[in-house]
Amino acid sequence: MALVVQKYGGTSVGTLARVENVARRALRTQAEGNQVVIIVSAMAGVTDKLLGLAYEVSEKPDTRELDVLASTGEQQSAAIMAMTIHKLGGKAKSLLGHQVKINTDGAFTKARIHTIEGSKVRSTVKDGHIAVVAGFQGLNAEGDITTLGRGGSDTTAVAIAAAIEADVCEIYTDVEGVFTTDPNICASARKIDRISFEEMLELASLGAKVLQIRSVELAMKYGVPLHVRSSFSDGMGTMVVGEEGLEKVVVQGVAYDKKEAKVQLINVPDRPGVVAKIFGELADRNVSVDMIIQSPSREGGTTTDVTFTVPKTDLTQVRDIIEQTARDVGGGAIEYDNDVVKVSIVGLGMRSHAGVAAEMFQLLSSEGVNIQAISTSEIKISCLIASKYTELAVRTLHDGFGLDKGASIVPPAH
């Protein structure tokens, strides 16, 4: 007998017919001899409707109350799910954040889970019930309702799986699993059968939207095996697991992210402290800077160029900071570019294979794609390019590294 946590997203519970579908799947899992916990999101569209109401009240609604309001979406779907399981002859109990005791910090609308008591969920499933936990919600130290941010139900699921030491945490979604890249722009994208936590984390950070990043971090930290599956089929989905026993493929997937803008400071005085001042100001305002390039000095070492990327949503704020700072340091021209995309390749095998970056640059340049900035980690390489090349670049890298034929174990020969 296994202890199985299943998480169902908003589209998976989007209609009463789909709720019934999920209820039958949970009952089937239970009938196979397992103890079953399910975590539900709000029915598709409900959260947006609730937030819409809040923004009708006020442009800047009080965040404590925003969470009280938004959390009703999951409360409703948990109740409806439990009712549906009852109707089908099963036993179920809905459990809310304050009942499970999902304790979070006090950051309304984006709280982080501190601790979860497993006892209530455990005793519920031991009784033969399916425990239906409302996702996305917790409680801060004062007993106020908090929510975990978009996609927070994934995090609820992983945290509960960790707390009750579940054998697996299944994340049901509206796609068949994690893909080598976005199938909407690359027809040869393939479903990945097994992927490591680290790779999944990079892919999620780089714009792949299947899992909330924090849920992957948490799963990695507590070693909770994740299983990403479709709630509309019986496909095998994607297992996200520890590195042990995984083939270390060089390139596991290709991701792209259009959420960043490029900022260029041209002819900045090249003296100690100038660049530090610029990024210090940005950090003070909580702007996260991603890729940074400083060109070699020009004009006999008196000036330099600095290029970096920031979230597009922060661009207005960044403009104010940068223009002030440029005046302060007596700097030169500033240019902004919104039409950029970051394309990335991710794979554990990069750690031990040289030449992957060179291969990536070669593939892009062979299609005439100019690389504007580069950043790397142990297991990923990202290139900033003009956004008009997005689809071309993704397809070129995907097939160039052989992902159309299964994940590449060694760099392809050229």
Added chain:
Amino acid sequence: MALVVQKYGGTSVGTLARVENVARRALRTQAEGNQVVIIVSAMAGVTDKLLGLAYEVSEKPDTRELDVLASTGEQQSAAIMAMTIHKLGGKAKSLLGHQVKINTDGAFTKARIHTIEGSKVRSTVKDGHIAVVAGFQGLNAEGDITTLGRGGSDTTAVAIAAAIEADVCEIYTDVEGVFTTDPNICASARKIDRISFEEMLELASLGAKVLQIRSVELAMKYGVPLHVRSSFSDGMGTMVVGEEGLEKVVVQGVAYDKKEAKVQLINVPDRPGVVAKIFGELADRNVSVDMIIQSPSREGGTTTDVTFTVPKTDLTQVRDIIEQTARDVGGGAIEYDNDVVKVSIVGLGMRSHAGVAAEMFQLLSSEGVNIQAISTSEIKISCLIASKYTELAVRTLHDGFGLDKGASIVPPAH
């Protein structure tokens, strides 16, 4: 400085504009130097929509989950109200059943409050916040959400007022206060300025719908002064208070109730235990019998007739029980009548004034209205009549006892 509890019903918070109206009233009350607690119902129509969804899932939805679902309506309106107060520059915090600790029994969908901890509400208003409490909801001993039945927010308001020893509990509704009778059928109905708990309790039991009966019982038990007012005007409304200092009017109001049906057993054997058996069976099935008349024996003392009333909603069940019982005791014919109405007059002064019942019968008979059954308490007299006479009877009693000219202090001379 007073501690004021204000309860707003579903129509009073039915739109965002009305919510803002309520928020302004609460802020005005606070600005006048009071500590303010408001209790909100779900926005008009929301509870029905949620219950509709539940009955779409199942004809007989699990009641535990029904309460989890239904309670989201008040949670949403509490959050929206608190946001609105914030937007207007005030301080507010929504508080749910599990945060206030409104402890109830375990009877889902119709729970009764055991205890309320006043500390959370008190500390919230002491901080200068308006405490916005979600009505209708509580928590049983297991920590499950319970709801208090239709109109339950009135009870929440009174119970909180009692727990925090509030100076007054204002019940805001869509009418100007408590009326001498239903203004929809009697144009000369007048608003009552002051009424006793006992009278209000009788009027509520007899079909006047302004306040939930349980809330009046609770207010009487704890001596919480109730103030029924309109949220759409600044009228003075109706004070519901203890008897002390109240003029003891003979007839304070006229009520009518169409929710009962008449059952007649004709030629039942007149021997000991037969009538007891009939009502024992009904009691065993939780059918509440209201008016009962046993006619004098006939046919030399061998048979009798028994007439009584039961809720129309129980009539199918009653039919089964009675027909079986009639067979068991070898009883006679059974007749049912759905077309009846109970009209009642209520007034504290009846205790000390004789002749009120005779006057009531006289007024009805002068209009040719036949009385089918009578029941009385210390402060009320009810007559069962054919429902076609409802309006005529209500108007005749209302004006006959001088309520069109202000409450009658002594029975009118005839």
